[in-house]
Amino acid sequence: xxxxxxxxxxxxxxxxxxxxxxxxxxxxxxxxxxxxxxxxxxxxxxxxxxxxxxxxxxxxxxxxxxxxxxxxxxxxxxxxxxxxxxxxxxxxxxxxxxxxxxxxxxxxxxxxxxxxxxxxxxxxxxxxxxxxxxxxxxxxxxxxxxxxxxxxxxxxxxxxxxxxxxxxxxxxxxxxxxxxxxxxxxxxxxxxxxxxxxxxxxxxxxxxxxxxxxxxxxxxxxxxxxxxxxxxxxxxxxxxxxxxxxxxxxxxxxxxxxxxxxxxxxxxxxxxxxxxxxxxxxxxxxxxxxxxxxxxxxxxxxxxxxxxxxxxxxxxxxxxxxxxxxxxxxxxxxxxxxxxxxxxxxxxxxxxxxxxxxxxxxxxxxxxxxxxxxxxxxxxxxxxxxxxxxxxxxxxxxxxxxxxxxxxxxxxxxxxxxxxxxxxxxxxxxxxxxxxxxxxxxxxxxxxxxxxxxxxxxxxxxxxxxxxxxxxxxxxxxxxxxxxxxxxxxxxxxx
Amino acid sequence: xxxxxxxxxxxxxxxxxxxxxxxxxxxxxxxxxxxxxxxxxxxxxxxxxxxxxxxxxxxxxxxxxxxxxxxxxxxxxxxxxxxxxxxxxxxxxxxxxxxxxxxxxxxxxxxxxxxxxxxxxxxxxxxxxxxxxxxxxxxxxxxxxxxxxxxxxxxxxxxxxxxxxxxxxxxxxxxxxxxxxxxxxxxxxxxxxxxxxxxxxxxxxxxxxxxxxxxxxxxxxxxxxxxxxxxxxxxxxxxxxxxxxxxxxxxxxxxxxxxxxxxxxxxxxxxxxxxxxxxxxxxxxxxxxxxxxxxxxxxxxxxxxxxxxxxxxxxxxxxxxxxxxxxxxxxxxxxxxxxxxxxxxxxxxxxxxxxxxxxxxxxxxxxxxxxxxxxxxxxxxxxxxxxxxxxxxxxxxxxxxxxxxxxxxxxxxxxxxxxxxxxxxxxxxxxxxxxxxxxxxxxxxxxxxxxxxxxxxxxxxxxxxxxxxxxxxxxxxxxxxxxxxxxxxxxxxxx
Numbered sequence: 004x005x006x007x008x009x010x011x012x013x014x015x016x017x018x019x020x021x022x023x024x025x026x027x028x029x030x031x032x033x034x035x036x037x038x039x040x041x042x043x044x045x046x047x048x049x050x051x052x053x054x055x056x057x058x059x060x061x062x063x064x065x066x067x068x069x070x071x072x073x074x075x076x077x078x079x080x081x082x083x084x085x086x087x088x089x090x091x092x093x094x095x096x097x098x099x100x101x102x103x104x105x106x107x108x109x110x111x112x113x114x115x116x117x118x119x120x121x122x123x124x125x126x127x128x129x130x131x132x133x134x135x136x137x138x139x140x141x142x143x144x145x146x147x148x149x150x151x152x153x154x155x156x157x158x159x160x161x162x163x164x165x166x167x168x169x170x171x172x173x174x175x176x177x178x179x180x181x182x183x184x185x186x187x188x189x190x191x192x193x194x195x196x197x198x199x200x201x202x203x204x205x206x207x208x209x210x211x212x213x214x215x216x217x218x219x220x221x222x223x224x225x226x227x228x229x230x231x232x233x234x235x236x237x238x239x240x241x242x243x244x245x246x247x248x249x250x251x252x253x254x255x256x257x258x259x260x261x262x263x264x265x266x267x268x269x270x271x272x273x274x275x276x277x278x279x280x281x282x283x284x285x286x287x288x289x290x291x292x293x294x295x296x297x298x299x300x301x302x303x304x305x306x307x308x309x310x311x312x313x314x315x316x317x318x319x320x321x322x323x324x325x326x327x328x329x330x331x332x333x334x335x336x337x338x339x340x341x342x343x344x345x346x347x348x349x350x351x352x353x354x355x356x357x358x359x360x361x362x363x364x365x366x367x368x369x370x371x372x373x374x375x376x377x378x379x380x381x382x383x384x385x386x387x388x389x390x391x392x393x394x395x396x397x398x399x400x401x402x403x404x405x406x407x408x409x410x411x412x413x414x415x416x417x418x419x420x421x422x423x424x425x426x427x428x429x430x431x432x433x434x435x436x437x438x439x440x441x442x443x444x445x446x447x448x449x450x451x452x453x454x455x456x457x458x459x460x461x462x463x464x465x466x467x468x469x470x471x472x473x474x475x476x477x478x479x480x481x482x483x484x485x486x487x488x489x490x491x492x493x494x495x496x497x498x
Numbered sequence: 499x500x501x502x503x504x505x506x507x508x509x510x511x512x513x514x515x516x517x518x519x520x521x522x523x524x525x526x527x528x529x530x531x532x533x534x535x536x537x538x539x540x541x542x543x544x545x546x547x548x549x550x551x552x553x554x555x556x557x558x559x560x561x562x563x564x565x566x567x568x569x570x571x572x573x574x575x576x577x578x579x580x581x582x583x584x585x586x587x588x589x590x591x592x593x594x595x596x597x598x599x600x601x602x603x604x605x606x607x608x609x610x611x612x613x614x615x616x617x618x619x620x621x622x623x624x625x626x627x628x629x630x631x632x633x634x635x636x637x638x639x640x641x642x643x644x645x646x647x648x649x650x651x652x653x654x655x656x657x658x659x660x661x662x663x664x665x666x667x668x669x670x671x672x673x674x675x676x677x678x679x680x681x682x683x684x685x686x687x688x689x690x691x692x693x694x695x696x697x698x699x700x701x702x703x704x705x706x707x708x709x710x711x712x713x714x715x716x717x718x719x720x721x722x723x724x725x726x727x728x729x730x731x732x733x734x735x736x737x738x739x740x741x742x743x744x745x746x747x748x749x750x751x752x753x754x755x756x757x758x759x760x761x762x763x764x765x766x767x768x769x770x771x772x773x774x775x776x777x778x779x780x781x782x783x784x785x786x787x788x789x790x791x792x793x794x795x796x797x798x799x800x801x802x803x804x805x806x807x808x809x810x811x812x813x814x815x816x817x818x819x820x821x822x823x824x825x826x827x828x829x830x831x832x833x834x835x836x837x838x839x840x841x842x843x844x845x846x847x848x849x850x851x852x853x854x855x856x857x858x859x860x861x862x863x864x865x866x867x868x869x870x871x872x873x874x875x876x877x878x879x880x881x882x883x884x885x886x887x888x889x890x891x892x893x894x895x896x897x898x899x900x901x902x903x904x905x906x907x908x909x910x911x912x913x914x915x916x917x918x919x920x921x922x923x924x925x926x927x928x929x930x931x932x933x934x935x936x937x938x939x940x941x942x943x944x945x946x947x948x949x950x951x952x953x954x955x956x957x958x959x960x961x962x963x964x965x966x967x968x969x970x971x972x973x974x975x976x977x978x979x980x981x982x983x984x985x986x987x988x989x990x991x992x993x
Contacts, residue, residue: 014939106752257601280938290785313891315810317829334812334829374890376882380875387871395869396808443775444509 012254012273014280018222018231020213026220027230030056030200032488033221034239035207035275038066038268039474040455040481041241042190044438046130047485049197053236055489057194058205058223060270065187066243067267067427067456068474072145073182074155075127075478076100076471078172079120083151086136091170093117098167103156103472105464107288112436112461116479123479124174130193132186133177142302144324144470149179156469160322161398173471186474210238210278210451218282218450219494235496237452237488239438241481242275243267244428244456246292251276255289255430258332261419262294262426267456271427275457279432282451285443286459289430293465294332295325296417296424298341301349305403308342308385309417311335314368314377316385319397328424329466337419340371342382344407353423355415362410371414382407427456427473429465434458438484452488454481507749507768509775513717515708518726521715525551525695527983528716528729529736530702530770533561533763534969535950535976536736537685539933541625542980544692548731550984552689553700553718555765560682561738562762562922562951563969567640568677569650570622570973571595571966573667574615578646581631586665588612593662598651598967600959602783607931607956611974618974619669625688627681628672637797639819639965644674651964655817656893668966681969705733705773705946713777713945714989730991732947732983734933736976737770738762739923739951741787746771750784750925753827756914757789757921762951766922770952774927777946780938781954784925788960789827790820791912791919793836796844800898803837803880804912806830809863809872811880814892823919824961832914835866837877839902848918850910857905866909877902922968924960926953933979947983949976 031053034045041057042064048055057064078084078096097117104113116123128134139146139153146153155173157163176182194201202225209222211231220233245251246265251273253260265271280286299305309320309327311334318330320341331339340358359370368378386406388394394404416422431453433441438452454460454477461476462468526548529540536552537559543550552559573579573591592612599608611618623629634641634648641648650668652658671677689696697720704717706726715728740746741760746768748755760766775781794800804815804822806829813825815836826834835853854865863873881901883889889899911917926948928936933947949955949972956971957963 016939286938313811316808376879377891380879384871384875396872443781444511 012248012251013277015208015274015277016281017210017212020211020219023211023231025231026233029233029235030054031234031236031493032239032485033058033232033234034241035221036066036240036242036270037064037201038241038243038455038477039068039186039190040477041239042187042194043478043481044239044241044454044485045194045199046190046197047482048489049194049199051486051489053489055199056232057199057201058207058221059201059203060206061268062203064191064201065184065268067271069184069187070268071181071183071474072175073178073186074145074173074175074471074474076155076172076469076475077120077124077174078170079117081121081124081174083134083136083174084170087138087152089170095168095170096120096172099158099163102163102166103467103469104462105467107463108461109436112480115436116461116476119479123475126482131189134174135177138171142305142321143300144297145175147180149177151175151177155471157323157326157467159400161319164400173469208274208278210282212282213494216449217494218448235493236491237450239452239454239484239488240275240279240432240457241453241455242457243271244431245271245273245276246427247271248273252428256292256428259292259294259426259428261337262424264423264425266425266427271456275453276431279440279451279453279457282448283442284440284448284451285433287430287433288459288463291429291464292426293325293429293468294424294426295328296422297324297352298415298417299324299351301351303347303349304341304343304351306347306405308382308407310340310342310378310381312338312373314373314381316381316397319394319399321399321403323469325465325468331417332419339417340414341417342367342378342407342412342414344412345409347407348413355417355422358414358416360411360413364412367412367414429459429463431456431458436480436483437487438480439487450494452484454484507743507746508772510703510769510772511776512705512707515706515714518706520726521728522725524728524730525549526729526731526988527734527980528553528727529734530716531561531735531737531765532559532696533736533738533950533972534563534681534685535972536734537682537689538973538976539734539736539949539980540689540694541685541692542977543984544689544694546981546984548984550694551727552694552696553702553716554696554698555701556763557698559686559696560679560763562766564679564682565763566676566678566969567670568673568681569640569668569670569966569969571650571667571964571970572615572619572669573665574612576616576619576669578629578631578669579665582633582647584665590663590665591615591667594653594658597658597661598962598964599957600962602958603956604931607975610931611956611971614974618970621977626684629669630672633666637800637816638795639792640676641670642675644672646670646672650966652818652821652962654895656814659895668964703769703773705777707777708989711944712989713943730988731986732945734947734949734979734983735770735774735927735952736948736950737952738766739926740766740768740771741922742766743768747923751787751923754787754789754921754923756832757919759918759920761920761922766951770948771926774935774946774948774952777943778937779935779943779946780928782925782928783954783958786924786959787921788820788924788963789919789921790823791917792819792847793910793912794819794846796846798842798844799836799838799846801842801900803877803902805835805837805873805876807833807868809868809876811876811892814889814894816894816898818964820960820963826912827914834912835909836912837862837873837902837907837909839907840904842902843908850912850917853909853911855906855908859907862907862909923951924954924958926951929953931975931978932982933975934982945989947979949979
């Protein structure tokens with residue numbers, strides 16, 4: 004009877020509405036999963052007048068968002084951008100996000116996201132999320148302070164820097180350190196005030212579908228008991244991605260399966276994607292994800308030289324960490340060393356094995372086992388150009404160019420099988436921008452919506468991704484799903 | 499009414515059997531598309547006693563096979579291998595084919611293919627395809643003579659050469675030059691003798707499904723008229739891949755969309771994949787394909803040095819041409835130059851633009867616009883090692899290692915936007931080894947089979963592919979589909 008907790012990559016079959024003898028309750032909109040997408044969906048549904056229920060499997064909402072640093076990708080001239088002296092525009096933001104969303108992105112989602120960025124910023128303020136009007140200039144994964152703006156992606160890195168005027172668009176709420184949980188707390192408050200009913204510790208693994216094919220509710224498991232709850236206007240799946248479901252990762256995303264550290268909450272097990280597939284929803288972009296190894300901070304590491312097992316560079320080291328890591332996987336076959344000198348070496352969050360520490364590059368090359376003469380050439384050439392403030396080979400920005408001349412020299416092993424690579428998925432249910440789930444035919448699955456990592460959203464590729472696009476895209480398209488579901492024609496209940 | 503000839507990536511909806519007033523004829527098995535997979539399926543179905551029909555859209559069978567050189571991948575100790583002194587075994591073949599099928603391959607298909615390779619060789623002989631017991635030693639795309647055996651993949655190239663004992667497994671039938679059309683002619687003869695009915699110039703774009711969900715026939719368009727033809731045991735889709743369907747390629751396979759030259763027949767427009775999807779078949783591996791630019795022969799070009807826009811090598815040049823090309827796309831961002839000296843330069847099939855011809859490498863580097871000093875180092879280092887018969891950086895085999903020292907030096911532009919890259923798709927319907935089409939649930943679609951490029955078959959990735967795996971895998975799993983369909987429980991016709 005129960006749809007099994009054992010990980011599986013197979014779709015979860017729905018239950019027939021006609022077979023439900025008792026509905027425990029009826030709502031307009033049911034949101035499954037209270038991460039940032041679910042919270043945003045519920046808030047907008049409630050604001051539009053829908054009687055709204057959120058079902059969350061944990062003891063309190065949060066999802067992957069609450070575990071994150073809470074950066075949100077906004078642009079086009081936010082208050083924080085203006086106050087910090089950055090003159091961003093819709094067109095400039097669009098030029099970058101088009102690239103950052105990846106080659107398989109949905110142009111409609113990209114356009115809407117950029118067009119409505121200021122409104123989306125206002126949405127977060129409207130639910131009490133505060134942002135300081137400050138810029139944190141150092142290249143970090145997120146500001147350790149309560150500062151707001153950072154360059155959170157590839158904006159300043161070649162070739163992106165040449166394609167659009169670089170603007171910082173990562174906005175972290177006013178909170179020292181991580182702010183993800185803070186965002187969710189504001190959402191829980193806002194949703195509660197709007198009358199959204201929130202039930203925690205509820206598992207949803209089965210949708211309920213009527214004989215016309217419309218999704219009209221969910222089977223909720225509460226303290227071991229199954230109850231059927233009806234949603235007359237729509238069910239919104241905001242259950243996260245599938246990185247915690249080993250069977251799905253191995254089946255769909257072999258590259259991600261090589262990474263040691265899944266990023267997500269326990270709920271990121273693909274349950275929503277599998278439920279959506281079970282009623283005909285198409286799962287797309289399933290082989291893609293973000294892979295990253297946090298070799299900086301310290302930012303001095305960005306001044307290091309990343310080389311392959313051939314002793315060659317293959318990417319500008321000042322790209323977003325996810326893009327650098329993607330290059331290690333795709334261009335260097337998963338094996339790479341960060342070469343630093345004594346002045347650049349520092350302690351990263353991830354502890355990297357030292358493949359060698361030597362007084363000369365020649366010795367280091369030998370110790371690491373790189374082919375003779377290659378690292379020597381790479382560093383000599385890099386140093387020569389760095390002295391002139393140039394990197395004609397991979398176009399690292401001038402501010403990160405320093406000759407490596409202070410022994411000892413070290414090689415940090417960033418290889419996928421030797422260090423911690425973190426990863427999350429970027430594939431999920433195919434949706435319209437409104438969150439309506441699509442079949443492989445391009446038809447809408449009536450009554451079903453998805454947003455956040457349960458859907459294939461704004462960004463589709465770790466090679467181009469920027470921090471803030473998951474929370475940004477998840478919440479923006481969550482909001483659209485909430486609005487759309489709230490206004491949907493209600494299902495007619497069988498007599 | 500008609501399912502449109504306009505290219506679309508959407509599934510083709512089936513027709514209801516109950517709505518068919520007249521069946522023009524009834525067969526046990528209908529095979530759609532007479533390429534090598536369709537021919538093999540029909541022959542085995544007929545041998546198993548099934549009344550079999552092949553519907554082919556062209557004026558004569560052939561498909562992509564007839565346009566190809568006709569190499570078939572066999573191993574494990576064929577007569578040709580033994581006669582040529584190669585001591586192959588099942589285990590050794592399996593070790594290589596496991597790698598060559600790619601990381602997302604179906605291990606069951608890989609195992610069966612290797613286990614039954616000698617039987618499959620015998621199948622071709624049984625239908626009159628002749629093979630000479632000779633080996634063509636030069637590394638070519640296919641022997642220009644009527645010789646049989648070649649190294650048709652990555653067997654001799656690092657790292658494959660270190661993982662399994664290199665054996666030639668490309669078997670070309672005894673025909674000077676291309677042999678693909680010859681294979682098909684033997685199949686047409688054999689099928690005809692077995693009583694298979696062959697109808698050419700028939701379009702099939704719609705399946706017919708009964709109310710229990712079983713596929714029971716096809717709508718065939720013959721001279722503009724639609725007729726319904728019944729298949730009581732099974733319909734086998736052997737319609738080829740989708741490289742000729744621009745909408746599908748752009749939707750599913752953005753990398754392949756960058757290549758100028760689609761490899762296939764007019765029929766490779768995804769019609770079978772779309773029909774299969776329309777009855778719930780899952781399409782998998784859709785973003786993958788083979789990309790290749792034929793920079794050799796002349797084999798002297800393999801002795802050239804392939805560099806990226808950074809002037810760096812990134813792959814051993816003696817890999818299979820498809821693997822080299824995949825590396826240009828994935829590791830060098832689609833841009834690469836083959837550096838040759840006067841003794842190595844020759845005329846390739848593809849005419850490459852010369853990005854530069856100069857008396858020295860220094861000048862060539864400047865003319866091509868490579869970053870100063872990089873090509874100079876690459877060639878100097880390559881030459882130094884080549885003199886010692888070594889390539890410690892990318893492990894090119896000794897026989898292709900020659901220092902580039904004879905001016906003038908030339909750079910052939912192999913970039914995807916500057917030269918001819920040929921491509922075909924490697925995604926399609928998900929099938930069991932028996933050819934039974936699977937839903938995204940892993941359930942069999944009753945009455946429906948697929949083989950050849952209409953299915954996701956033996957090989958799933960251009961990075962590992964070898965010539966002969968398409969005709970080999972297509973025909974082998976076509977045979978299994980034919981046998982399985984012929985023995986299937988017949989559908990019960992509604993009164």
